[in-house]
Amino acid sequence: MTVSASTPSSSTDLTTESTRVLYDQLVVLLKDISHIKGISHLLGWDQMVMMPKKAQDARANHMSVLDATIHGMETSPVLGALLEECERRRLGGDLSAELNPYELANIRIALKSYRQETLVPKELVRELASATAKANFAWKEAREASDFSKFAPFLEEQVKLTRQSVAYKINGGVCEEARKINQKARAALGLSDEDECYKGYYQVLVDIYEPGFKDDHLQVLFGDLKKDLIPLIAKIKAKNFQHENGxxxxxxxxxxxxxxxxxxxxxxxxxxxxxxxxxxxxxxxxxxxxxxxxxxxxxxxxxxxxxxxxxxxxxxxxxxxxGLNMEYVDTPVSLPLSVGIHESQSLLWERLIMLxxxxxxxxxxxxxxxxxxxxxxxxxxxxxxxxxxNRVEPTLIRLEADEVTYSMHIILRYEIEKALIEGDIQVADVPALWNAKMKEYLGLDVTEDRLGCLQDIHWSVGIMGYFPTYTLGSIYAVQIYDHARELIPDLDEHLAKGEFQVLKEWLNKNVHEKGSLHASGDDLIFELTGKPLDSSLYVKYLTKKYTSIYDL
Amino acid sequence: MTVSASTPSSSTDLTTESTRVLYDQLVVLLKDISHIKGISHLLGWDQMVMMPKKAQDARANHMSVLDATIHGMETSPVLGALLEECERRRLGGDLSAELNPYELANIRIALKSYRQETLVPKELVRELASATAKANFAWKEAREASDFSKFAPFLEEQVKLTRQSVAYKINGGVCEEARKINQKARAALGLSDEDECYKGYYQVLVDIYEPGFKDDHLQVLFGDLKKDLIPLIAKIKAKNFQHENGxxxxxxxxxxxxxxxxxxxxxxxxxxxxxxxxxxxxxxxxxxxxxxxxxxxxxxxxxxxxxxxxxxxxxxxxxxxxGLNMEYVDTPVSLPLSVGIHESQSLLWERLIMLxxxxxxxxxxxxxxxxxxxxxxxxxxxxxxxxxxNRVEPTLIRLEADEVTYSMHIILRYEIEKALIEGDIQVADVPALWNAKMKEYLGLDVTEDRLGCLQDIHWSVGIMGYFPTYTLGSIYAVQIYDHARELIPDLDEHLAKGEFQVLKEWLNKNVHEKGSLHASGDDLIFELTGKPLDSSLYVKYLTKKYTSIYDL
Structure with missing residues (x-):
């Protein structure tokens, strides 16, 4: 930890300090957290690329001590006191005279993350970790046996514990939108605060990976995609055509x-x-x-x-x-905005350029x-x-899907995991529902759980709310790229000459350097393009491209 | 940090616990320290082998947070309380009924290291770090200009601050031998406790790299080497012979x-x-x-x-x-015994085998x-x-020296740095003394400081007491190898067939697995060979080999 005159001690009276002083103290702590997390990422890289195989147990010990250190820094009372004092001032009046938008974003993001880290009781965190280990093991066995019923009780437990942790977060105020959805549902159903009601719970999970993104908007985007892509896919399939690819x-x-x-x-x-x-x-x-x-x-x-x-x-x-913002490097505002925006950057190059x-x-x-x-x-x-x-071919396996059919795999998972968490379906309903949707969206029959609802690791390790970011990434990518083409009129000529850096520099300036300045991917897109996020651009891109390729 | 039922909190009353319970609690903390240090070593490797060059500043930040974390763990009051309570019990009576020799060694080593980490005041540690940065910079400039006087004031400051830190260590009892030497010198000179007297200070520095090794013994070993090797080198030089090596x-x-x-x-x-x-x-x-x-x-x-x-x-x-002991892995007793013993293992293979x-x-x-x-x-x-x-050729540069002349470079440095620290010479005396010794030991004239007393980085980064470990390594290596040859009679035949592992396994069992069980390299050699460490074996090895090669 940086030892500096500006590091606060727990005995300081924060209320008498200027907001600037509080902010500067905060930045010292946030940078230390960034540094120690950087180490964790390096070890992760080493483990995947360099580590000798017998070092597995030792590395687990190394990571465990490091994780505990990171957790200690992220939940330190000094950090919490600084953040809560800043929040108290923000609620009491405007801080924008004292802090610029990047600085205000740092406080907003750090407070949310502090609350995320501290709201769920340690016992529940441990229980979740232990349930996850068991569920992941059971999933592997169930997949091997292609038998969902072997995994079902463990998924049940994951759903139960996930709901418990979500409840702490909603009550702790990390996701206002989720609280609103829940209150509205309770009112509509005439439920009291004591009654069980999981509406809005999925919103909390989405918010982990896609901060500030509204589940209501996801529903609209995904609904529109289904409406347009299911017929497009059916048309391509009906053509039953394969271009020469020997x-x-x-x-x-x-x-x-x-x-x-x-x-x-x-x-x-x-x-x-x-x-x-x-x-x-x-x-x-x-x-x-x-x-x-x-x-x-x-x-x-x-x-x-x-x-x-x-x-x-x-x-x-x-x-x-x-390409992240170096002026605010090592503070939260400089970091990538969301998983979906990150994926948009990889998909933009992979699909819109490389295809x-x-x-x-x-x-x-x-x-x-x-x-x-x-x-x-x-x-x-x-x-x-x-x-x-650019061949298109519906497949049962998400990881083998092309750019036209991929979203259907995601929407299917989104619908199922949301219904599970919010109590609209039971765990036992999953396989039948999965198979019915696969038939409806891609026209395929699932013959085995292994090739259906047991193919992904995510649920077994307690990751729910992540899947939507894949398709959000595609939607973001097309809208960002459309805008880039408008502003770089000779872009195609550049690309055709291998001059890819003109696009890279545009993305640096318009997306990368913005980091987490905006409150959501929606906001970033609106600030960048002047229009709301719109899945019809994605549909238009796919329809135009594949109508031509498949002569539809 | 491992969260476990046996982790002590600072409020526990340690005096009522059994020694076994204290020991088990200690091991939890020591293992965490080992894990976090393992991370530090990995980052060091990455920096030398993998890191992209622009990451230098970021890595410095990463290391700084990690170092602070390690320091926090190594100086934690909970650790200190456990160790001091164990020490109190050891002083009050024998613990060997409750703990085995490996466990007792763990307490001994951990206590010493805890005291080393906590005895020197933070301000002095910071002052030393800052002086080191300046001295290293000045050394580079001085070496460039080949002008020792540009480095001299910075070396002066290093010596001054090093003495201050040594004084804290002597007073804190980390090196009983040094205290004895100092007391004896004061008595002989009729000095009071208030008078300045740096006798024994070098012992404290040796003890950092070569724990438990007595400077008195170093003097004897090095004196014997000089007596025999200076004439041997002169004889080889006089032959003025070069075998065909095109x-x-x-x-x-x-x-x-x-x-x-x-x-x-x-x-x-x-x-x-x-x-x-x-x-x-x-x-x-x-x-x-x-x-x-x-x-x-x-x-x-x-x-x-x-x-x-x-x-x-x-x-x-x-x-x-x-090859370290896996039963006690991640605790101090499993670690390499000393820098000299480590060097003995590399030199044994490099010289006694590969040459x-x-x-x-x-x-x-x-x-x-x-x-x-x-x-x-x-x-x-x-x-x-x-x-x-196996050619021998005296050179001014230590890093280019062969196995016959190398020790002379080390003894020269040992004599100078010891005299500096203990106040027998002044910084300004260094170049002339260096050059005189180079003439006496290797028959060479130093024409430039760059090729003489400015060639090594060590003093500029505050490392004194380290040089002797190189030659200790050679002495250990020969004695260990002589013993191995006695016990593995057909060793030469194995080596001639490329069957090197018979030696490796012997070293595993007799040296590596012992880790830091013994209190010093001297003790290890005595336990292993039944004889005290003896530089005459090293002289015999060199004399026999090079008498034949150079037909002396």
């Missing part, structure tokens, strides 16, 4: 793939002096600091598309992490050069390549 | 060097599932845990010897780190195979190679 098949030497792919981060503007690119079993990006962003990708011998897709997707995340014609105008000749001995690749035209690279 | 010169492709060298850690018994080997600017070995030991080596294009030497030297360290004929009986054919296109290498015989590989 040139994408067969083995692509891993070393040559890596040589080819590894140049893209730099081309996109990733600074190799402020980060690294390595290989890992699962691609990821983690950041210890904007000057230390670690990328990991992977290559598959028989699937060339996977390597380049992973590299570009993760680089999209990495550009956000490197586009301008990208392959530049890249296809490079690919042909790198694999000069593949004759069928040499012969392929840009149009042929583009058509083959 | 086959070691010229470029050796780095990639092929790496392929060749990188197999040695595994051959020597290093477990690649419990560690890694990477490249770095400076070779090193660091350990987060016996299951996570990180090696780094380097290769020089025009110096084949450097790569293999670095790899084998660092692997010697790594085998010690991997030996049995080693090259096995290795030379592999080297010829790996560099099949080097004709002069193909033609060389084992004897020719051995002679060329």
């Amino acid at each position: 040139f994408l098949k067969g083995d692509f030497d891993i070393k040559r793939q890596a040589e080819f792919s590894d140049k893209f981060p730099t081309r996109m503007g990733f600074d190799m002096d402020a980060g690294r690119l390595d290989e890992a079993t699962h691609p990821f990006c983690t950041s210890a600091h904007p000057t230390d962003v670690r990328l990991a990708t992977r290559y598959a011998l028989d699937n060339f598309q996977e390597g380049i897709t992973s590299t570009i997707h993760e680089t999209g995340h990495a550009l956000y992490d490197q 586009s014609k301008p990208f392959w105008t530049y890249t296809l000749p490079l690919l042909k050069e790198q694999f000069a001995d593949r004759e069928n690749l040499q012969a392929v035209s840009l149009d042929q390549f583009y058509l083959a690279f | 086959f070691l010169k010229g470029d050796f492709d780095i990639k092929r060097q790496a392929e060749f060298s990188d197999k040695f850690p595994t051959r020597m018994g290093f477990d690649m599932d419990a560690g890694r080997l990477d490249e770095a600017t400076h070779p090193f070995c660091t350990s987060a845990h016996p299951t996570d030991v990180r090696l780094a080596t380097r290769y020089a294009l025009d110096n084949f010897q450097e790569g293999i030497t670095s790899t084998i030297h660092e692997t010697g360290h790594a085998l010690y780190d991997q 030996s004929k049995p080693f090259w009986t096995y290795t030379l054919p592999l080297l010829k195979e790996q560099f099949a296109d080097r004709e002069n290498l193909q033609a060389v015989s084992l004897d020719q190679f051995y002679l060329a590989f």
Whole structure:
């Protein structure tokens, strides 16, 4: 911890200090938290990329001490007292004469996070951790056996404990929107405060990953998507058409793939002096600091598309992490706004750029050069390549889904997990409901739980409310990219020449540097584009693109 | 921090608990300290091997928060109370009925380290840190200008502050031997407790790196070495002979060097599932845990010897780190005993094995195979190679010294830094004294401070008392290896077949697993060999070997 004259001690009388003094003291503590979390991210990277396999137990011990240290700093009474005093002043009047919008955002975010960390009693946190370990184990066994009933009692317990922790958060005031929804539902149903009512509980979970985003808005966005995408998917499926793609098949030497792919981060503007690119079993990006962003990708011998897709997707995340606001670095306002906005940055590059014609105008000749001995690749035209690279095929497995069908996987999960948490369905209802929705949205029959409601790890580790961020990311990405194209009129020409950095710099300025200044992804989009977040742009993008590709 | 029922709180009345209960509570705290230090070592490795260059400032912040966390844990009042209560009981009577020797060692080491961490006032620690930063900067400038006078005032300040911190330690009782020396000197000189007297101060510094080792013994060992090695070196020099070594010169492709060298850690018994080997600017070995030991080596294009030497030297360290006692892992008794013993493990492999004929009986054919296109290498015989590989040549630069002359560099530094700390010489005397000793010990004229008393970083960063561990390491290594040869009669045959692990296993059992059970390197050697530490074995080894090589 930084030992400095401005570090407060618990005995200081905060009420007599100026707000500026309180803020400066707060920043000292927040920076220390940022530093120690940076260490945690580095260890996470090391574990995935470098750690020898026998070090697993030792690393668990290392992380446990570090987590406890972080928790101690995040819940320190000195931090709490500073934040509550700032909040008292904010409620009593406007602080904007004393603090700028970035500083005010820091207080807002830090207070929320302090409350999140302190509201749930330690015993419940421990109970949740223990239930999670058991549920994750049971999920693996159930998936192996493809039998949801083996997982059901553990999911039941997860739902029960999650609701308990949500209740503490609602009562502690971390999510005003959830409280409103709950009150309204109680009034409508004539329930008292003592009656059980879980309405609004899902809002609290969404708010963890997508701060400030209203579940009501999610419902509207997802409803609109369903309305338009289900028929689009059905139309594509009915065509039953497959563009020639033999040139994408067969083995692509891993070393040559890596040589080819590894140049893209730099081309996109990733600074190799402020980060690294390595290989890992699962691609990821983690950041210890904007000057230390670690990328990991992977290559598959028989699937060339996977390597380049992973590299570009993760680089999209990495550009956000490197592009954060350095003036407020190591304080909450500089951090990425939400999981959905983070995903928008990876999806923008992965889908709107890497699946586009301008990208392959530049890249296809490079690919042909790198694999000069593949004759069928040499012969392929840009149009042929583009058509083959953009195939749509409904699948039962979310991780294999393309950009058209992916959202249906997400909406299905969103509807089920929300209904579960809010008590509209029972755990036992999950498999049948899953299978019915899969049929309705993608026209597919689920033959096994393994390929249906047991495919994702999320619920087993107590993660609910996260799924929506994937599709929110797509919606954000299209609206941000549409706006970028309006303001950079010759963008396609740049991309076709491999000049990707013009887009990177635009994103730096308009998205990355904003960090968490705005209260939600909705607000960021409105500030940036002058319009509310709108899923119809996403639908329009998909419809236009695939109408042409599939000649609908 | 591990949250457990046995973690003590500061309000517990320790005097009513059993020693076993106190010990168990202590172990919880000591393990947490070990875990958090493991993280620090990992970050150190990352910084040297992986970190992108722009992350330097961020990493300094990360380390600063982590160091403060470690310091907080090491100086926690709860830890202190437990240790002092154990010490009170030890002084009041024998604890060996309740605790085994490993457990007793844990208390002894932890108490000493707790006192080391808490005795020096914070203000002095800060003053030392600040003086060190300035001194290191001044040293770089002085070395650049080859002008000791530019560094002198900063060294003066280092000596002054170091003495102050030593005084706190002597008064706090961390080094009984130093107190005795000081009292004896005061009595002999008729000084009162108020008079300045720095006798015994150097003992405290030695004790930091070589716990329990008596400076009196160092003096005897080093005196004996000088007596025998100065004439040996003079004789070799007088021969003025250079064995043919053209086959070691010229470029050796780095990639092929790496392929060749990188197999040695595994051959020597290093477990690649419990560690890694990477490249770095400076070779090193660091350990987060016996299951996570990180090696780094380097290769020089025009110096084949450097790569293999670095790899084998660092692997010697790594085998010690991997071979520590797992029953007491993460507690002080399991840790390496001292810097000198650690160095003995690297030197044993680097010199006694890698510079030996049995080693090259096995290795030379592999080297010829790996560099099949080097004709002069193909033609060389084992004897020719051995002679060329073992050349002796006095040099002004410690880091370039061979195994015969290296100790002279160390003894010279030992004599000067001890005299400085204890007030027998002044800072201004250093260059002339250095140059005179260099002439006496190695027959060399120092023409520039840059090549003389300004060559090492140690004093500029406040490290005094460390140099002796290098030569202690050599003395330990020979005595340990002599003993191993007695007990493994066919050792040379094993080595000549590349069966290095028989030695590794012997070292595991006889040195590594002992950890810090014994109170000093002296004690370990006595327990292991049944004889006191004896530098004449080292002299005998060098004399026999080089009498033959140089036909003296």
